[in-house]
Amino acid sequence: MVSTSDRIPASERREQILEAAASIFGEQGYSGATTDRIAREAGISQPYVLRLFGSKEQLFIDVLQRTCARILLAFDAAIAAAPEGTEDFRPFIGDAYVSLVKTDRGVLLSLMQGFILGHDAGIGPVARAGFMRIYDRLRDVMPAEEAMAFIAQGMLINTLIASGLPLELKHGRNIEELLECAFGDELSLVLEELNA
Amino acid sequence: MVSTSDRIPASERREQILEAAASIFGEQGYSGATTDRIAREAGISQPYVLRLFGSKEQLFIDVLQRTCARILLAFDAAIAAAPEGTEDFRPFIGDAYVSLVKTDRGVLLSLMQGFILGHDAGIGPVARAGFMRIYDRLRDVMPAEEAMAFIAQGMLINTLIASGLPLELKHGRNIEELLECAFGDELSLVLEELNA
DNA sequence: GTCTATATGTCGATAGAC
DNA sequence: GTCTATCGACATATAGAC
Numbered sequence: 548m549v550s551t552s553d554r555i556p557a558s559e560r561r562e563q564i565l566e567a568a569a570s571i572f573g574e575q576g577y578s579g580a581t582t583d584r585i586a587r588e589a590g591i592s593q594p595y596v597l598r599l600f601g602s603k604e605q606l607f608i609d610v611l612q613r614t615c616a617r618i619l620l621a622f623d624a625a626i627a628a629a630p631e632g633t634e635d636f637r638p639f640i641g642d643a644y645v646s647l648v649k650t651d652r653g654v655l656l657s658l659m660q661g662f663i664l665g666h667d668a669g670i671g672p673v674a675r676a677g678f679m680r681i682y683d684r685l686r687d688v689m690p691a692e693e694a695m696a697f698i699a700q701g702m703l704i705n706t707l708i709a710s711g712l713p714l715e716l717k718h719g720r721n722i723e724e725l726l727e728c729a730f731g732d733e734l735s736l737v738l739e740e741l742n743a
Numbered sequence: 744m745v746s747t748s749d750r751i752p753a754s755e756r757r758e759q760i761l762e763a764a765a766s767i768f769g770e771q772g773y774s775g776a777t778t779d780r781i782a783r784e785a786g787i788s789q790p791y792v793l794r795l796f797g798s799k800e801q802l803f804i805d806v807l808q809r810t811c812a813r814i815l816l817a818f819d820a821a822i823a824a825a826p827e828g829t830e831d832f833r834p835f836i837g838d839a840y841v842s843l844v845k846t847d848r849g850v851l852l853s854l855m856q857g858f859i860l861g862h863d864a865g866i867g868p869v870a871r872a873g874f875m876r877i878y879d880r881l882r883d884v885m886p887a888e889e890a891m892a893f894i895a896q897g898m899l900i901n902t903l904i905a906s907g908l909p910l911e912l913k914h915g916r917n918i919e920e921l922l923e924c925a926f927g928d929e930l931s932l933v934l935e936e937l938n939a
Numbered sequence: 940g941t942c943t944a945t946a947t948g949t950c951g952a953t954a955g956a957c
Numbered sequence: 958g959t960c961t962a963t964c965g966a967c968a969t970a971t972a973g974a975c
Binding site for chain 2: 574575576577578579656659660662663664665666671674675678679682683686691692694695696698699700702703705706709710711712715718719721722724725728729
Binding site for chain 4: 789790793
């Protein structure tokens with residue numbers, strides 16, 4: 548037996564941890580999440596998480612920044628992929644966002660957790676800066692009223708996912724309507740993904 | 744000296760604690776808030792908070808339910824106060840909501856914290872039920888598309904307040920536009936209130 | 940109705956070996 | 958690059974006095 552070593556490069560470990568942390572932070576919130584839970588999710592020991600990121604707060608901040616970068620990248624790609632002469636980019640960016648929700652749920656939810664912790668001296672400024680960067684990008688390709696409504700819908704989507712409403716089977720007609728309205732055509736795909 | 748007793752009826756104490764708890768939970772989140780901080784904010788001892796509410800979780804749930812009741816009441820009042828023959832209730836309910844934001848900021852923020860903790864076995868169901876009740880009320884007086892956009896804007900407002908963005912003095916033109924767009928005419932009043 | 944004292948558990952962080 | 962062991966701080970909750 549060649550005994551594949553379990554040692555892997557720090558850069559790769561960091562990625563694993565960031566992925567795990569986004570998921571746990573997104574579910575439990577910043578204070579509710581523990582570095583130990585994150586460590587186990589990543590398959591390593593708790594002290595090693597802190598060794599690589601310095602502190603729980605720094606880890607959260609890194610998650611936040613990675614999330615923003617991912618969203619901006621997705622938006623840029625959607626804008627670039629839109630047909631020549633497109634005037635209304637909303638459908639393209641919207642689809643990109645819903646796609647992110649499907650694949651990177653924890654990522655978006657931890658961003659939401661960051662926004663909502665605005666009062667925190669360390670986290671607040673980073674979250675606000677991220678929000679502004681994302682909003683500015685939207686404003687590059689649409690007027691203020693549209694950008695406001697667009698980002699508002701994004702916040703609703705985040706809140707719905709975080710609340711777990713889409714997973715609840717027995718809710719009234721109204722909520723089904725709301726989900727269709729908020730998620731659009733891809734609703735069924737999103738629901739499938741959430742149930743997985 | 745007649746020595747005014749500090750003993751007050753439990754019902755009144757409960758109110759004080761709920762008010763304090765809404766504010767602290769709203770700022771720090773469910774896990775981040777401590778029963779001790781809430782107790783001090785309410786001017787009593789930490790064990791007494793638990794004596795009156797049983798547990799931290801129960802206290803949070805009570806805060807959530809009170810918040811929902813307050814919002815529903817405000818919406819009902821706004822609908823009732825609208826002129827005879829009103830077709831579009833959105834301006835009236837919208838103003839009512841922004842008014843709530845001004846006076847009961849912590850209340851709305853703790854509701855937001857509840858939504859975002861949907862995964863929690865105890866809190867999730869309560870938060871979801873509250874969301875549905877509020878959305879159903881909106882649907883009573885407007886079509887699905889409008890209700891979706893309306894509640895989405897509400898979520899954006901909550902997120903903006905929680906993030907602290909409106910308090911940051913040096914942000915670009917875009918954010919100022921966004922705030923005007925999201926809060927409408929009452930923006931300056933809201934900002935005043937937030938700064939207080 | 941309200942407090943003090945405290946049990947009990949947990950979590951972030953550090954030290955140091957391999 | 959990764960772990961075990963552990964410290965010290967803090968938080969919820971309980972017991973019981975006034």
